[in-house]
Amino acid sequence: MELWYTENHTEEARFSIKIDKQLVSLQSDFQRIDIFESGEFGRILTLDGYLMVTEKDEFIYHDMITHVPMAVNPSIRKVLVIGAGDGGTVRELLRYPAIEHIDMVEIDEEVVRVCKEFLPRTACGLTDPKVHLYFEDGLRYVRGKEGEYDLIIVDSTDPFGPGEGLFTKEFYGNCYRALKEDGILVNQHESMYYSSYAASMRRAHKRIQDTFPIAKVYQAHIPTYPSGHWLFGFASKKYDPIKDLKAEDWNKLGLKTRYYNTELHLGSFAIPNYVKEQLEEEV
Ligand code: SAM
Numbered sequence: 001m002e003l004w005y006t007e008n009h010t011e012e013a014r015f016s017i018k019i020d021k022q023l024v025s026l027q028s029d030f031q032r033i034d035i036f037e038s039g040e041f042g043r044i045l046t047l048d049g050y051l052m053v054t055e056k057d058e059f060i061y062h063d064m065i066t067h068v069p070m071a072v073n074p075s076i077r078k079v080l081v082i083g084a085g086d087g088g089t090v091r092e093l094l095r096y097p098a099i100e101h102i103d104m105v106e107i108d109e110e111v112v113r114v115c116k117e118f119l120p121r122t123a124c125g126l127t128d129p130k131v132h133l134y135f136e137d138g139l140r141y142v143r144g145k146e147g148e149y150d151l152i153i154v155d156s157t158d159p160f161g162p163g164e165g166l167f168t169k170e171f172y173g174n175c176y177r178a179l180k181e182d183g184i185l186v187n188q189h190e191s192m193y194y195s196s197y198a199a200s201m202r203r204a205h206k207r208i209q210d211t212f213p214i215a216k217v218y219q220a221h222i223p224t225y226p227s228g229h230w231l232f233g234f235a236s237k238k239y240d241p242i243k244d245l246k247a248e249d250w251n252k253l254g255l256k257t258r259y260y261n262t263e264l265h266l267g268s269f270a271i272p273n274y275v276k277e278q279l280e281e282e283v
Contacts, residue, residue, distance in 0.1 A: 004017065007050060018039065031047045043055045060222050082105050094125045
């Protein structure tokens with residue numbers, strides 16, 4: 001008998017991974033949490049059946065969500081991370097000695113508990129004294145914060161279920177206020193390839209553009225995410241992610257990365273025409 005994990009990327013396109021065994025299956029107050037063991041991708045975390053992280057390709061996502069903003073402003077000291085229960089984003093941020101304080105707001109404590117036990121390679125930084133964990137809704141947490149953070153990273157689930165509020169105009173406005181004068185917001189923008197994701201992301205991008213003077217989109221190749229072509233949003237009050245890239249300063253830090261480098265940083269903002277056209281369309 002063979003066991004396979006399958007995610008419907010559309011009604012008519014599916015992505016499957018052969019599973020050796022299922023390690024966790026539980027229902028939290030917010031979502032269904034599963035962890036699988038696979039030969040090809042190592043351990044896999046899914047939430048409500050959607051693939052979040054695999055041990056084999058998580059480095060791509062976590063490199064791109066953290067090192068891109070850090071190379072634009074390597075003096076970032078205080079960071080707010082929203083979602084990110086697997087810990088990969090915090091693990092990468094902790095590699096910067098300049099970062100003094102990380103607040104991480106994850107709605108679901110069970111995700112953190114399960115990842116600490118079954119995904120120690122991503123969750124390894126979650127007990128670091130610089131990391132302050134809050135188990136609540138990111139949308140609520142950020143309300144009322146003013147000029148506190150150098151960087152906000154939104155590493156959430158898709159724009160439905162518990163993550164829905166993190167794609168709203170209210171949320172982006174609150175992030176703008178919570179950031180310092182030279183603050184940066186990075187969020188995962190899903191993919192534009194399949195139409196089911198494209199509409200919600202176009203809307204999210206427009207909302208960010210209406211809120212921040214600088215709002216750009218960059219991309220990465222993530223094999224286990226729908227279509228493999230993934231987008232991130234970079235928004236800032238001050239920094240342009242290309243003109244203000246501090247390549248020399250970042251390279252001097254000597255961080256060893258498997259995906260990110262400063263040439264790729266520049267190239268990642270060169271997005272395909274079909275994505276550009278969709279982002280320019282009226283919503
Ligand atoms: N890299 C992943 C991806 O895009 O597929 C996301 C990883 S991480 C596991 C996403 C986390 O966001 C989940 O653990 C989920 O519980 C959390 N989350 C969803 N909505 C949230 C909210 N409103 N506030 C805080 N965390 C939230």
